[in-house]
Structure formats: structure tokens, C-alpha cells
Amino acid sequence: MTMQWTGFIQRLFEEANPYLSVRGDMEHTRVSHDYSLILLQREGGDKGIVEPAVILHDVGWSVLEPEVISAAFGVLAEGEEAERLNRIHETEGAAIAQQILHSLDYDPVLIQKISAIISRHDSGENAQSLEEGLIKDADKLWRSSKIGFWQEAERQHLDPKELYRYLNERYKEWFFTSTALTLAGEDLKARAKEIDANRRGLT
Numbered sequence: 001m002t003m004q005w006t007g008f009i010q011r012l013f014e015e016a017n018p019y020l021s022v023r024g025d026m027e028h029t030r031v032s033h034d035y036s037l038i039l040l041q042r043e044g045g046d047k048g049i050v051e052p053a054v055i056l057h058d059v060g061w062s063v064l065e066p067e068v069i070s071a072a073f074g075v076l077a078e079g080e081e082a083e084r085l086n087r088i089h090e091t092e093g094a095a096i097a098q099q100i101l102h103s104l105d106y107d108p109v110l111i112q113k114i115s116a117i118i119s120r121h122d123s124g125e126n127a128q129s130l131e132e133g134l135i136k137d138a139d140k141l142w143r144s145s146k147i148g149f150w151q152e153a154e155r156q157h158l159d160p161k162e163l164y165r166y167l168n169e170r171y172k173e174w175f176f177t178s179t180a181l182t183l184a185g186e187d188l189k190a191r192a193k194e195i196d197a198n199r200r201g202l203t
């Protein structure tokens with residue numbers, strides 16, 4: 001990794017920060033970015049698309065009011081309104097990402113690809129490229145990650161056991177890469193141990 005690239009990634013995080021702090025999404029973004037690096041390493045793919053797209057994928061939540069967002073948010077959110085708001089965060093996010101990347105003189109061809117992926121990162125059921133699959137996988141790996149799992153349980157007022165059961169029943173359908181599937185399986189095993197330790201008062 002060149003120093004120049006590392007500096008660019010850091011700059012992107014700084015640019016994304018005001019948008020991500022509206023809903024408290026910086027940790028989600030950092031965790032997803034860490035997963036995307038593992039996925040890039042094991043699955044291949046263009047980091048010039050994947051890293052910026054992961055860092056900017058949720059900036060669109062910033063256009064919605066926090067009270068409105070809670071209806072659309074989380075693994076348990078469903079229904080027409082949730083879907084409508086979800087679409088807004090995708091389209092607005094794609095536009096904001098374009099703006100940010102243009103302002104940093106990023107390659108216009110890559111900007112196009114990145115914003116197209118952001119515009120369907122949650123709603124699109126398939127992945128039209130390896131990179132799109134990696135971005136979607138990195139986003140969803142948050143759910144079973146240590147930080148993500150416990151943060152979402154608290155934020156969505158869910159019983160950790162319920163959340164675990166929900167994720168464990170469904171996670172196998174979410175991923176495009178075998179690396180992500182394996183990682184999520186390992187993460188969930190670790191969450192089960194933590195839940196058990198909490199129950200027995202070991203932590």
C-alpha cells in the first residue's frame with residue numbers, strides 16, 4: 001500500500017465524518033472498512049473502487065431526520081416506509097459520494113462505478129461486479145462483528161440472544177463471497193460465547 005493511498009483513505013474518512021456522525025455511523029464504517037481490506041486480500045478486486053465505496057456508502061443517512069431514520073434502520077426494519085427511507089439513503093449517498101470524490105479530483109470512471117454501487121448497496125439483490133459483492137459483504141459483516149453486534153443490540157433495544165438467533169438463522173443468505181461467509185460464521189460463534197459468558201456473569 002503506498003503512502004499516498006493511505007493518505008487518501010484517511011482524507012476520505014475525514015470528508016465522510018460530518019455525514020456519518022449524524023446517525024453515529026462512523027464505527028460501522030470503520031469496521032466495514034476493516035472487513036473490506038480482508039476481503040480484498042482474500043478475494044481480489046479493485047481497492048480503488050471498494051475502499052472509497054465502503055467509506056462513503058452510508059453518508060446518505062445524513063439527509064434524514066434522526067427520528068425518521070430509526071424506522072428504517074437495523075436488521076429487523078421492514079415495511080414500505082423502511083424501504084422508502086432506505087432508498088433515499090442510497091440515492092442521496094451516491095450523490096454526496098460523487099461530490100466528495102470529485103472535490104478530491106478522483107478518477108471520474110471510478111467515481112461513476114462507486115456511486116452506482118452506493119445507489120444499490122442495500123436494496124440490490126445481486127452483485128454486478130466482484131467489487132460490488134465485496135462492498136455489500138463488508139457492510140453486512142458489521143452485524144455479527146463484536147462492535148456491531150453489541151452496539152446494534154443496544155441501539156435497537158434487542159435482547160442479544162434474540163439478535164443472535166435472528167442473525168444465525170439468516171446470515172448464510174447474505175453474502176456473495178465465501179470469505180465473508182466464513183468470517184460471519186466465526187464471528188457468530190464468538191458472539192455466542194460472549195452471550196453465554198454474560199449470562200453466567202463472567203464479564
Ligand SMILES: [Fe+2]
Nearest residue numbers: 057058121122
Ligand atoms: Fe446503508
Ligand SMILES: [Fe+2]
Nearest residue numbers: 028057058139
Ligand atoms: Fe452500512
